[in-house]
Amino acid sequence: MTALAQEAPVTTPEITTPEATPPGFDPDEVLWQAWKAMELPEGLRAEIIEGFIEVSPTGRFAHGQIANRLRDKLVVFLADSDYVARQDMNVVHDRKVWIPDCFVAPEDPEEHITDDGIGIKASAVQLIVEVVSPGHDGLERDRERKRRAYARAGIPVYVLIDDYDDHGTVSVLTSPRPDDGIYTNAHHVGYGTEVSIPEGPAKGFTIGEAITGPPRNA
Numbered sequence: 139m140t141a142l143a144q145e146a147p148v149t150t151p152e153i154t155t156p157e158a159t160p161p162g163f164d165p166d167e168v169l170w171q172a173w174k175a176m177e178l179p180e181g182l183r184a185e186i187i188e189g190f191i192e193v194s195p196t197g198r199f200a201h202g203q204i205a206n207r208l209r210d211k212l213v214v215f216l217a218d219s220d221y222v223a224r225q226d227m228n229v230v231h232d233r234k235v236w237i238p239d240c241f242v243a244p245e246d247p248e249e250h251i252t253d254d255g256i257g258i259k260a261s262a263v264q265l266i267v268e269v270v271s272p273g274h275d276g277l278e279r280d281r282e283r284k285r286r287a288y289a290r291a292g293i294p295v296y297v298l299i300d301d302y303d304d305h306g307t308v309s310v311l312t313s314p315r316p317d318d319g320i321y322t323n324a325h326h327v328g329y330g331t332e333v334s335i336p337e338g339p340a341k342g343f344t345i346g347e348a349i350t351g352p353p354r355n356a
Contacts, residue, residue: 165189170233174256186234188283197239197271204269204299205239207349212242212340220245221264221339228257229266231291236284240267242340260291264338270300277302285311286319294338296321297345305353308333308345329353 173191176184184193196202205225212223222245229236230252242265243258244250250262266288270280280298288296289311298309306329311321327333330353332346 166233173235183237185236187236187279187287192279194271194276197269200301201239201269201271204301204350205267208267208299208345209240211349212240212343215343216242216339219339224258229260229263230257231260231287234287234291236266236287238266239269241265242338260293263293265295265297265335265340266293267297267299270298270302272302285321289314289321290316290319292316295335295340297335299345299350301354305329305355306350308350310335312336 169186169189169191173184173186176191178184178193181196182193183196184191186192197205209223209225216222221242223240223242225240226237227241229238229241235257241263243263247258247262250259251257252259268280268284270277281300285296285298292314294312294314296311296314298307298311300307300309308327308329310325310333311323313322314320315322325333325336329350330347332344334345335341335343
């Protein structure tokens with residue numbers, strides 16, 4: 139996804155002193171209600187990431203092609219399990235919401251759907267994949283802010299497919315430390331080198347050229 143340049147992030151009013159804080163003011167709740175009230179044109183999506191509502195359009199063809207190749211192969215890989223690969227759904231954690239390029243969750247999601255039906259709880263998600271978007275905002279969002287957000291939510295495995303890192307890299311991040319917002323294990327390979335998911339329902343699933351394509355600008 140590529141952030142819209144003309145869209146300023148939506149955030150809560152700046153509160154600088156205890157005296158300025160309205161009684162019962164909850165910044166997360168303000169953002170949550172604002173997000174739920176948004177009506178976006180087709181082709182746009184909104185997420186809550188680290189205290190901002192971010193609006194971004196559907197990714198470019200190359201971005202979607204990688205995401206869909208990966209999901210198609212994950213569907214086959216998970217066919218005999220109790221898990222499925224999903225796209226275009228809200229993942230919700232503590233009034234924060236993300237729309238990953240792909241994620242793995244239980245096939246029967248009934249007990250994991252949020253009370254308001256908006257999305258699936260992050261606690262049920264076993265793996266998230268993001269294909270890095272171009273531009274400064276897209277790079278920073280997927281490489282840094284979403285990485286911290288997913289670690290804070292305890293997502294066990296975060297896979298980052300990055301067309302814009304040297305000749306293209308795949309990073310598999312595991313062992314989240316929610317209190318610190320970091321993944322303590324990271325494995326990085328260049329496009330053209332296969333890497334496998336080390337744990338969870340997708341353990342053994344391999345990401346290689348069939349998904350990413352060949353190295354970029356090699």
